[in-house]
Amino acid sequence: MNNEKLVKLDRIDRKILEELQRHGELSNQELSERVGLSPSPCSRRVKALEDAGIIVRRVTILDHKKLGLALTAIILIGMDRHTPERFEAFERQVGEYPEVQECYLITGQDADYMIKVVVPDMDHYHEFLLNKITRIQGVSGVHSSFVLRRVIDSTALPLGYL
Amino acid sequence: MNNEKLVKLDRIDRKILEELQRHGELSNQELSERVGLSPSPCSRRVKALEDAGIIVRRVTILDHKKLGLALTAIILIGMDRHTPERFEAFERQVGEYPEVQECYLITGQDADYMIKVVVPDMDHYHEFLLNKITRIQGVSGVHSSFVLRRVIDSTALPLGYL
DNA sequence: AAATAAAGCGCAATGTGCTTGCTAATTTTC
DNA sequence: GAAAATTAGCAAGCACATTGCGCTTTATTT
Numbered sequence A, B: 001m002n003n004e005k006l007v008k009l010d011r012i013d014r015k016i017l018e019e020l021q022r023h024g025e026l027s028n029q030e031l032s033e034r035v036g037l038s039p040s041p042c043s044r045r046v047k048a049l050e051d052a053g054i055i056v057r058r059v060t061i062l063d064h065k066k067l068g069l070a071l072t073a074i075i076l077i078g079m080d081r082h083t084p085e086r087f088e089a090f091e092r093q094v095g096e097y098p099e100v101q102e103c104y105l106i107t108g109q110d111a112d113y114m115i116k117v118v119v120p121d122m123d124h125y126h127e128f129l130l131n132k133i134t135r136i137q138g139v140s141g142v143h144s145s146f147v148l149r150r151v152i153d154s155t156a157l158p159l160g161y162l
Numbered sequence C: 001a002a003a004t005a006a007a008g009c010g011c012a013a014t015g016t017g018c019t020t021g022c023t024a025a026t027t028t029t030c
Numbered sequence D: 001g002a003a004a005a006t007t008a009g010c011a012a013g014c015a016c017a018t019t020g021c022g023c024t025t026t027a028t029t030t
Helices: A011-022 A028-035 A039-051 A084-094 A122-133 B011-022 B028-035 B039-051 B084-094 B122-133
Strands: A055-062 A071-079 A100-106 A113-119 A139-153 B055-062 B071-079 B100-106 B113-119 B139-153
Touching: A011 A028, A011 A039, A011 B055, A028 A039, A039 A055, A055 B011, A071 A084, A071 A122, A071 B100, A084 A100, A084 A113, A084 B139, A100 B071, A113 A122, A113 B139, A122 A139, A139 B084, A139 B113, B011 B028, B011 B039, B028 B039, B039 B055, B071 B084, B071 B122, B084 B100, B084 B113, B113 B122, B122 B139
Parallel strands: none
Antiparallel strands: A055 B055, A071 A113, A071 A139, A100 A113, A100 B139, A139 B100, B071 B113, B071 B139, B100 B113
């Protein structure tokens, strides 16, 4: 549970992570075959990776189009004052909105936050922006971009550096 | 496998999706309890949601800091010419780089692509930008921002609109 | 409104896969 | 190079997922 430094990972651990990041549905049996291990040590390694906090959680990815959520927006947001109170209030408020999938505090003179928002269509986006984002105290500048095509949409980390 | 219109989803289906998008590790047994169903119909519903393509895939989320991947960058990229060949070449090339977690073709006059990149540190980022991104044919403008804090980092879709 | 058709739930049983203890082998350390 | 520690593999016990089936509930039709 601590945020301490890197745990030692051998080649098999990396293989396990590589497989699981892309195929979270894999049974332990199939995973063990792919990494060249028998089921029991494979299961133990996965558990160790979970306990070490390297494996954070498992999630299920849904199809937004099939759920009627066709519009994804990237919004760059600037704040009027860079005080902790402003930031805290913004972050607390943004956390209340399920439409916000990602929110990062970023560097750069153009914006303080970058958020990714998923909504059904442009009407809902407009409503979201006006009634939710621009209403938050301290939001001074907003610049919207819309996703035309998802070229890459992954959660996988590059494990080649380890 | 088709991209046809929305399948009808009742309240229980939505509950299942709501649980699974946040807790992909849930056993069918525990899921069934949470949505107020016995295991068998719950399993059948999940399978139906998979077959309908609403459940796309399961993934495992890893801890980047523990893996020594401390730097996340948001890069806005402009292209010199807006021709299909340019776009195709860029997208093909970017797909080769495991550091790129997301890549979206977006609207806006400032940029054509927004990509999210994960690397160990600033040195590696610099190298990545110079040797990989700016080398791609047609890349004319690049603007980098760096993630200072991950306020929200989720893959969950807002299911309240259904 | 009554009857029929359709869809979905729950129970039970079967089969598969996960997990834990233990022994042997491999790797690491001094 | 020897001892100690870590880790793989085997086997067994156990838990869970899944499939068939009868029944209830909902939807449809006349």
